[in-house]
Every structure is written in C-alpha cells, then in structure tokens.
Amino acid sequence: MFLRKLYPLFCFGIVVLLAACGGGGGGSTSGGGDSGGGGDATVVDPATAGSISGSIAFTGAAPEPELIDMGAEPACADAYTEGPFTQTVEVNDNGTLADVFVYVKSGLEGMNFPAPSEPVVLDQQNCRYEPHVLGVQTNQTVLIRNSDDLLHNIHPVPENSRGFNVGQPNQGMETERSFSAAEIMIPVGCDVHGWMEAYIGVVDHPYFAVTGSDGSFELPNLPPGEYTIEVWHQEFGAQEMKVTVGESESATADFSFSG
Numbered sequence: 001m002f003l004r005k006l007y008p009l010f011c012f013g014i015v016v017l018l019a020a021c022g023g024g025g026g027g028s029t030s031g032g033g034d035s036g037g038g039g040d041a042t043v044v045d046p047a048t049a050g051s052i053s054g055s056i057a058f059t060g061a062a063p064e065p066e067l068i069d070m071g072a073e074p075a076c077a078d079a080y081t082e083g084p085f086t087q088t089v090e091v092n093d094n095g096t097l098a099d100v101f102v103y104v105k106s107g108l109e110g111m112n113f114p115a116p117s118e119p120v121v122l123d124q125q126n127c128r129y130e131p132h133v134l135g136v137q138t139n140q141t142v143l144i145r146n147s148d149d150l151l152h153n154i155h156p157v158p159e160n161s162r163g164f165n166v167g168q169p170n171q172g173m174e175t176e177r178s179f180s181a182a183e184i185m186i187p188v189g190c191d192v193h194g195w196m197e198a199y200i201g202v203v204d205h206p207y208f209a210v211t212g213s214d215g216s217f218e219l220p221n222l223p224p225g226e227y228t229i230e231v232w233h234q235e236f237g238a239q240e241m242k243v244t245v246g247e248s249e250s251a252t253a254d255f256s257f258s259g
C-alpha cells in the first residue's frame with residue numbers, strides 16, 4: 001500500500017526531472033500527465049480544425065453467437081434472460097458493426113497530446129467486462145471496477161507496457177492503472193473466469209473511438225493534415241484508409257467488414 005502510493009510520486013518526480021534537464025528547446029512543459037515525455041502540448045486551432053467521421057458496415061453472415069457457460073457463477077448466470085453470449089461479433093440492427101476500435105494511425109507525428117486527467121472506466125458486471133472494447137491514451141488512468149459481489153482477477157497482457165494481475169475480491173472495489181506505451185490492442189482476461197475478455201486500445205493522442213450500437217464514429221478537433229485511419233475488430237482484423245482533412249473540413253471515412 002505504502003509503495004503503491006509512493007510509486008506515482010516517484011514517477012512524477014522523474015518526469016519533472018527529465019523535463020527540467022532534457023532538450024535545448026527551453027519551452028515550458030505541460031506538467032504532469034504529459035504522455036509525450038516533455039515539450040509543449042500541441043494546441044489545435046479551433047478556427048481551422050476539421051474532423052473525420054464514418055461508419056463501419058457489415059455484410060455477409062455473422063457468426064452465430066456463442067453461449068457462455070457461466071454455471072460456475074450462478075449469481076452471474078441468473079442475471080441474463082438470454083444467453084449469456086460472447087461479445088466477439090456484435091452486428092447492429094442497421095447493418096453496422098459495434099466494438100470496432102477506430103484511431104489515427106499516422107499523421108500526428110511530432111505533436112504532443114497530454115493525457116486527460118479523467119479516467120476511463122473498465123467495469124466488471126455480471127462476469128463480463130463493460131465495455132468489451134475501450135480506448136485510452138498513454139498514461140491516462142484506467143479505473144477498473146468490480147460491480148459483482150464475487151472475486152475477479154483482472155489480468156491484461158500488454159507487449160509494450162508493464163502488465164499487471166490484480167485481484168478484486170469485493171463488490172465496489174476500484175483499481176487504477178495506466179499503460180505507458182501505445183498498443184493495438186491489449187487483451188484483458190480474468191484468471192477466475194476464463195470466458196471474460198476485453199480489449200484496450202492505447203494511443204498517444206486523443207483521436208480514437210469505439211463504435212457502438214449505430215456503428216458510427218467521429219474524430220473531432222483534428223488539425224488539417226493527411227492521416228491514416230485504422231479500424232480494428234477482434235474477429236475481422238484491421239483495415240486502414242488514407243484521409244486528407246482540409247481546414248475546417250468534415251471528412252468521411254466509411255469502412256466495411258464482411259463475415
């Protein structure tokens with residue numbers, strides 16, 4: 001407990017030290033939580049900022065949803081009136097795909113976007129993760145909550161950041177962690193319940209989204225420029241598209257996956 005409290009202070013001290021010693025730019029830094037490791041935060045001019053929006057269509061036959069056997073946890077199993085099913089492929093009523101992670105893959109090089117101070121929440125509800133797919137910035141807090149009255153053991157397996165393995169035996173417990181490096185995507189599992197899975201997309205800027213029940217996304221407040229947008233789905237893989245955003249332009253990038 002003591003070490004856990006000290007650790008962020010220690011890291012913050014290192015960041016401040018590096019910022020004070022590093023580089024010859026002489027510019028002011030943006031302070032704690034800076035994901036760029038020093039240097040001024042990029043300021044996007046609202047007078048010229050544009051956006052990229054689109055939707056993720058789905059064609060063909062969706063795989064049959066797979067039933068999860070939650071017999072080992074009756075309290076969770078009883079919470080479902082149908083299923084429970086895996087969340088691997090969620091085709092929306094309008095023919096689009098949910099749980100697609102959308103992000104700017106390239107075009108933001110040299111810019112510096114400090115992590116926001118608000119956390120993103122990964123909840124555990126009725127022995128599933130909510131949401132199934134989420135995005136976060138590097139060094140932004142991920143608040144992991146246990147809404148179930150039973151033990152979960154959250155276990156992300158990143159390749160670029162330090163992993164962790166934390167038990168949450170009680171309802172209402174919250175644990176805060178973060179990832180220091182970008183990664184598409186970090187799988188998350190529970191050591192108690194083998195069927196639990198989530199995916200976390202970590203990027204070093206705020207231009208990402210996860211599609212929901214209408215399959216659409218928007219990446220607002222983008223500086224004019226040429227970008228590569230990548231969309232990632234757990235089952236169908238990744239696609240990318242080059243998109244140019246002019247001054248104050250609302251550009252479109254529509255994708256389509258097939259079953």
Ligand SMILES: [Cu+2]
Pocket residue numbers: 127151152153190191192193196
């Ligand atoms: Cu669990």
